[in-house]
Amino acid sequence: MEKKTNEFLIRLMLILLSMFIPIAAADLILKQLNLPKQNGRIMLLGGGSLKTDEENLIRKYTPNRTIRHAAVYGKNVIYDYTFKTNKYGFRNTYSCNLETKNPIVAITGDSFTEGQGSKISWTKDLQFKLCNIGTDSINLAMPGYGIIDMSNSLVFAKKRLNAEKAIFSIITSDIYRRNAIMHSNAKCSAYYVTDLKLCGISATWWHIPKEMNSKEIITFAKSKYKFGLRSSLSGLEKYAKNILKDVIRKITYNNPSNFLKKTGIITAIPEKKEIIIKNSIQALNKIATIYKPENIILVIIPNKSDRIKSVKINHQMASKESDLQNFLQLLDPSISKVDLRSCPLTSDHFYLKDGHPNKKGQQLIGQCVANNISVKKFLNIDK
Incomplete structure (x- = not known):
């Protein structure tokens, strides 16, 4: 029983190491390359x-x-x-x-x-x-x-x-x-x-x-830079969220009766560029x-x-x-x-x-x- 437990723990450690080493290496490389660039x-x-x-x-x-x-x-x-x-x-x-x-x-x-x-x-x-x-x-x-x-x-x-x-x-x-x-x-x-x-x-x-x-x-x-894997993944997350927001924006503005707009969720979605431009024109005029x-x-x-x-x-x-x-x-x-x-x-x-x-x-x-x-x-x- 003890032998099987030890074997399980060794396998678990090897699995964790095989996951951790690539992650740590990727994080180190990204930091050395000062990536992502926007940070x-x-x-x-x-x-x-x-x-x-x-x-x-x-x-x-x-x-x-x-x-x-x-x-x-x-x-x-x-x-x-x-x-x-x-x-x-x-x-x-x-x-x-x-x-x-x-x-x-x-x-x-x-x-x-x-x-x-x-x-x-x-x-x-x-x-x-x-x-x-x-x-x-x-x-x-x-x-x-x-x-x-x-x-x-x-x-x-x-x-x-x-x-x-x-x-x-x-x-x-x-x-x-x-x-x-x-x-x-x-x-x-x-x-x-x-x-x-x-x-x-x-x-x-x-x-x-x-x-x-x-x-x-x-x-x-x-001390303020945010390089590395975590920041890169955060950037991907923001990119995905922006795509989702854009999709929701198109649905809600093209269909005013849409449930999302009625419930007020639309207020959390950034304005379309056309609306910002329209507001800018009004402000200047x-x-x-x-x-x-x-x-x-x-x-x-x-x-x-x-x-x-x-x-x-x-x-x-x-x-x-x-x-x-x-x-x-x-x-x-x-x-x-x-x-x-x-x-x-x-x-x-x-x-x-x-x-x-x-x-x-x-x-x-x-x-x-x-x-x-x-x-x-x-x-x-x-x-």
Whole structure:
């Protein structure tokens, strides 16, 4: 009896080992290769926080602070810089310091316009020219903003600053972004998920001491990476869930009497892109009624995909272009629209592992915008 028991235990151990060794090996290989790739970036924020002002539904940094931004990919710090925030909590991209009360131009956009990854924003050139003609300006742009968030920021600028004109600066993907609440705690600033699971679940800016050196930053980032088999399986799980949600979404929206929609389960399903685009159009057109259409200009600036073509994404680009043109056609026709995606940025103007423009890229975008005839006419800039 004892002999049989021992044999059983040995076989069981061999079975468990035969299962464990491949799993452990796969986990080790994935970690060594820094996979899955989508978990290979860590964003860091020092000197303050970034969260949604829920009264105005806009994002703000801690006001009147020097903020440090850094991004780590693998073992490399891709960018690391500081900037100052104004009393409203926006990045101060140019100081005009006019002595008298002057007209204000409000500029809004996403991380490209805020200047993420660069010590300057492309808006600096334009703001300098505005200042020279006695017009003040403010940059309201924030990372992750879509059209709805941008519209909320312009409502704020009209109410609080009595802004007279507004510049919407977008990249193509902004029309797909829903507005999302960002919360902050001692550890991080992140898009809201739950009270208990804020950091690391969605896009996260981990909080660090502002004086951390590069070596300490890399060590800190290493502790936040989620490489390995578990993360890869989690990615597959999310992929499967998204497919299921898409199927449910199609069923419920195509059949309003469907049981899922009646029971309210549909509220847990993400919005279709068509609905997000429709809401974005409504939000921008609403701003046109607040500012008047002739006081709004929409500027489309280039992203990395616009300037560095890839065969793999050509079909995606065609679909996005179609969506963008539909979006533009449904805007108030009196709103000025300028497409600057032909601005001659190259791979030298973007970070290799990050989609944002570097300092050279920001400067070139700034030149393209500030020298555009339609933009100069809209802002009454002669030179």
